[in-house]
Amino acid sequence: MNLHLLRNRTFDEIAPGDSASLTRLATRHELDVLIAFSGDIDPTLLDSESKLATKSQLGPSVPHAMWVSALVSSVLGTRLPGPGTVQLRQTQKHCRAVELGDEITATATVREKFGAQHTVTFDTCCTNQKGDVVSRGTAAVIAPLHGLTWPVAPEPDIYVRQHDRYARFVREAQERSPMRTAIVHPCSVESLTAAIEARDEGLIDPLLIGPTARIHAAAEAAHLDLTGVSIEAVEHSHAAAARAVQLSVAGQVVALMKGSQHTDELLSAVVAKDSGLRTDRRVSHVYAMDVPTYQKPLLVTDAAVNIAPTLIQKRDICQNAVDLLHLLGIERPSVAVLAAVETVNPSMPATIDAASLTAMAARGQISGATVDGPLAFDNAISAPAAATKGIVSPVAGNADILLVPDLEAGNMLAKQMIFFGAADAAGVVLGARVPIIVTSRADSLRVRLASIALAKLVAERSSRRSNA
Incomplete structure (x- = not known):
């Protein structure tokens, strides 16, 4: 069987009792895509513990039923009969909740053929990895009359914001x-x-x-x-x-x-x-980024205040960001000191500063963080990219903080994340005795509130620590 090609079964080749199956993992991402597509934003569905089929006697919500039914449609369209199939109808009775992480196997079994319209009816069944029946139903299709071989198309990369x-x-x-x-x-x-x-x-x-x-x-x-x-x-x-x-x-x-x-x-x-x-600290700006394609929150600093910081000023900029994450409950953040390359080059001052900051952290001049650099941006946020270049680093691919060489680099990086990467960027200025909220006219309400909430927690927790 060539996994890179799809071959159909024509109407004449299909016989009652023939069946085909496929198995798919129920993931948070799959549910998110269907919620976004259907518009069913019931808050209980967005909870990380929610089921893919409700326990209510009233039946499953739209995205849940769609996901299970889509598996059946995929069997009919890719396996039996396969390419060229025209689906006429499908019914499903949902019998059991599907939990995130379940492996669901959808099976379609030929029940009858009707020669006049080249119609084939199927009994369908979806089961989980334990063999429990999730749903049963029927489907009817117009089967193709001619054989067709079609290359398997790659699945589209879909990111839900x-x-x-x-x-x-x-x-x-x-x-x-x-x-x-x-x-x-x-x-x-x-x-x-x-x-x-x-x-x-x-x-x-x-x-x-x-x-x-x-x-x-x-x-x-x-x-x-x-x-x-x-x-x-x-x-x-x-x-x-x-x-x-x-x-x-x-x-x-x-x-x-x-x-x-x-x-x-x-x-x-x-x-x-x-x-x-x-x-005794240099004031600096921190962007708290919510990047949909990154696995956790990410700080970018300094992208708004310090134009061309010196090495000592970068030390302060780094410590301000580290202290912010301490206040938010991250005990030992990973700091990637960015440059264009990951090796020290005397003609590139950013690489020398990065290496110096790494040494300063090792000697306690930056406290409470793991600092490494120079790292190029891809190595800082992508473990595979770092591995490809043979980089061994405690920070590579797992950065909490991106410390940029200067304001121009930081501002361009943050704006690219916002406009190309659909990121949100809450901002606050640190290093003074009170936090300073700096928002942009282009910020959404969500971002403005996040910036203010961040400053509020900084003010409260800093006060609590100083009074302890």
Whole structure:
């Protein structure tokens, strides 16, 4: 039997009692594809413990019935009769729940032939790996009249955008009291809407700092009701940033959120020598990426603040990201220090910095993480790619953090993931005494809420540690 070719059985070659089968594994991915296709987004189906057939007496949900029925259709279309078959009807009675991980075997057995229309009827049965019957039914097809051999086509690669990696920490943030947050110069529809959305989700208690008339104009344009929302009037964006820093130092707010001014204007006020918010760390931006095709959350840093960081500044950037993952419960993150190649080349400064950071981590100058570099991007996130190049690394293929050479590389990498890889990217600035929320006008509501939730957990857990 040539597994690369499909051969049909013509109407004249088929006899009652003939049968064919195929076996397929019930996976989370297969269910996700059918849920996306059918639109049946019953939340119980999205639970990782859900069945592929409901236990309810009312029968299975649409994606579940579709998946089992599709196996039968595949037998008829590829095995018996095979290519050229026209399916007329199919009935299925679902007898038992199918669990994720079950191996389901679909079998079609010829019952009768009807010569006038070249119709063949089948009895169908699907069983699990234990031999339990999952479903029984019937099918009718018009069988092909002529023999046909057809090459097996490769299955399409299908990725379902399952953005659920923020869900856990967003829920955790919502379970806590709203965080008093200074919204700095929220004088655009987008920035003001983001603040009110976060308030409505129970994440923050916003304090709007900026020119009152402009804030109310933005609210009117966005059809937002500011009743009950605190506003502190200042003349312009520079004054708003300065006042927000003062309130943070005084403990009246525990986080800052950028409004409609430039990011560097707010950060300049934060890192000023006399601001009171500076620490011994370099401030840096972290993208918390939810990439559908990667097996876990992924941090990219720095893609927004530090343009061309020095080696010592990269040490701080790395430690900020590592500390963030510690706060989120990852005890020892893996950091891939990226460069264009995975070998040290004196003419490529990024490779020298990467090797130095690896040595610094080994000597405790970066704590709480496994750091390795230089690693090219493919080696950092793909174990097969690393193995092909003979790279032996505790980080390769399993990175939690991608430390980029400079802002240009990081920004392009993050934007490519967002627009080509369908990734979400929540962002927060770390290294000051309070977290700073920096969102983009292009961010979805999901991303904005995730950025704010991330900052909320950072503020709370950092405070808890400092008071311990």
